[in-house]
Amino acid sequence: MTTSVFLADDQGLVRGGFRMLIExxxxxxxIGEAADGASAVRMLQQRPADVVLMDIRMPIMDGVEATRRLVSAGLATRVLILTTFDLDEYVFAALKAGASGFLLKDARPEDLLSAIRNVAGGDAVVAPSATRRLLAHVVRSLPGEGSADHGEKVDLLTSREVEVLQQIAAGATNAEIASTLYMAEGTVKTHIGRLLSKLDCRDRVSLVLFAFEAGLADPYAPR
Structure with a gap:
């Protein structure tokens, strides 16, 4: 099956480069492109794409608000944020708005293509070292201690589920988690499914953010 991709970026050269690479x-x-967030939302409501490559800073409506509107509209479209290191606070806001991950604009072509396929398949882009560094930057926007709501949800988890959550927050893949915790990869997937349900998280990125907010993971820890 073909994965449909929409490009939202205010720079025509950037959109053109992405289009050539993807096609x-x-x-x-x-299946479409837009130079601002408002146009992107309007066009995607008419014809949803599987994945949107969403720039953060755009005129009329930025990528954060566009992401929020797409997610709240209940569209099946998944958003992959494109960013640079100087936009940390916007990255965090976009993830909270429901983006499925983010990637640096200077990422290697193969990494961008892989990210699109992973997001389209329901996964989230959280593992690369660049993502770990970005999360370490944006975590200063988080509260110092987990909220009462986070504490109540953590109490619902088994010790094994907490271990899996901490591994996810560290950027480990399912295979790496299985190796570290001495369990089958299928068991890891089962634990992740339970974490998503118990913590009311939509994807892997949400689990990472929850772990940071609840104080279960240290974004500055070496990977």
Missing amino acids: AEDDLDV
Whole structure:
């Protein structure tokens, strides 16, 4: 099946470069593009895409608000934020708005293509070292201690589920979690499914943010 991709970026050269890269792949297809968040939301409501490559800073409506509106509209579209290191606070806001992950604009072409496919498949882009560094930057926007609501949810978790959550927050893949915690990869997936349900999280990115907010993970810890 072909994954449909929408490009939202105010720079025409950037959109053109992404389009050439993406359309060279047999399983990916660019179905539209917009130079501002408002146009992106309007066009995607008319014709949803599987994945949106969303720039943060755009005129009329920025990527954070556009992401929030797409998610609240209940569209099946998943948002992959494109950012640079000087936009940390916006990245955090976009993730809280419901983005499925983020990637640096200078990422390697193969990493961008992989990220699109992972997000389209229901996963989230949280593992790369660049993401870990960005999360370490944005975590200063988080409260110093977990809220009471977070504490109540943590109490619902088993010790094993907490261990899996901490591994996810550290950027570990399912295979790495299985190796570290001495369990089958299928068991890891089962634990992740339970974490998503118990913590009312929509995806892996939400689990990472929850772990930071609840004080269960240290974003500055070496990976």
